[in-house]
Amino acid sequence: MRLVNDWKRISLAAVILIVLLRLSIGWQFLYEGLWKYDQLKGPNPWSAEGYLKAAQGPFRDHFRNMTGDPDDLGWFDFDTVNNRWTRWRDTFVAHYGLNEKQVATLDQLLTGPKDYRVSLPQLPPKVAELDRFVRDELRSGPKLSYDAARKQLVLDASTPLKPDETTLLLAASDLKRNEQGELVAKENAPEGALNDVSRAWYLAIETLDSQASKLPYRSKLLAQLKGDPDKVGVIAKADQRYAPVMGTERSDGKTVEMIKYGEIQEYKDMLAAYKAAEKKAKTDFELAHLEATWAKIQAKRTGLAGPIKALEKSLKDDATKMLTREQLGRGPAPREVTPLTKASDMAMWSLLILGPLLLVGLCTRLAAVAGAAMLLSFYLVVPPWPGVPQPPGPEHSFIVNKNLIEVIALLAIAFMPTGSWFGLDGIFRWLFRRGKAPATK
Incomplete structure (x- = not known):
């Protein structure tokens, strides 16, 4: 009986502090949710990947598997x-x-062209029989050919030039670059080696080598994961x-x-x-x-x-x-729906929904219980329990950390009519009672 009387005599200061506690947690939820939502508009959208993959403790596998690919x-x-x-x-x-x-530019970024082409009026004497030169001198390495109709030197994109192949092709012109970067004839080159045909061939090979060295992204991926x-x-x-x-x-x-x-x-x-x-x-x-x-x-x-x-x-x-x-004004392209994006969105929307509910005092008890459940899941990702490795950081906790403290605070709020003290719950309750007809004797 004493406890009931004490409860009825709860002070105004206690009421104000408990309401402020609810508002503070609601504001924290809302701001965190808005920050995460704003990050979705940028080139590097927020994701719960790092937090979930760092999970430890008895629920480690559950939280890590929420990413869809816990070990990458x-x-x-x-x-x-x-x-x-x-x-x-x-x-x-x-x-x-x-x-x-x-679209063509994007596809070239991804896959690249089928071949690389450079204008070349004619072949120099040493490579006049280009097929034989490729077969004998380059050991049939690159798929290099000459399109006589279009007067173009053609390199198949599937066979980019190797350094030694480029050296042999450049040497066929009897030219070299001096210290100033100018094209000059080699010491033992025949008379008249520095001519328009040899110069055009040398520049064409340099151009092809430069083009082929800029591998498309699929080729880069193939080189890393298979080559x-x-x-x-x-x-x-x-x-x-x-x-x-x-x-x-x-x-x-x-x-x-x-x-x-x-x-x-x-x-x-x-x-x-x-x-x-x-x-x-x-x-x-x-x-x-x-x-x-x-x-x-x-x-x-x-x-x-x-x-x-x-x-x-x-x-x-x-x-x-x-x-x-x-086009940029349209905002970022939609993300692919994956287990990771679902987990990230669930955390973000929980914050965006529960935060305003706690702030305005609407469905306060339900919002407080739901918020406590959400924070409890955050707590269980890396619980500060004996034998559970903790992530590096300034916080040092044992059993109880900030997340668990907020869980307890929200549960306390759920057992008090804070929404009626200050919030829409109180307004609706007043309107509902006002609308009731007086009881007849």
């Missing part, structure tokens, strides 16, 4: 990234209404003509040699070893070792996925540069 393995698969780029290209074209010229032996490794099958040197692996009954062990496979093996050790780790030493191993894995992941992510960002930046002012 999709970034190491050429087809996955390439298909995403194709979907992005179609969305980009439709959203900004690109004209034919812009870089440091990343993907080198595998060869033993046969009668070739016997690899390094240790063998058995695959389908055939001998397969791992000539070079790629970093991507090394990263996958590190992940598998970590997951196996995680299930067995019990002691403080094992947990500390596990934490150190995880840091190494994340460093490896960043080093491998970083260049691919940077490549994608560069592609989108280059594509944006071709847009007119009117």
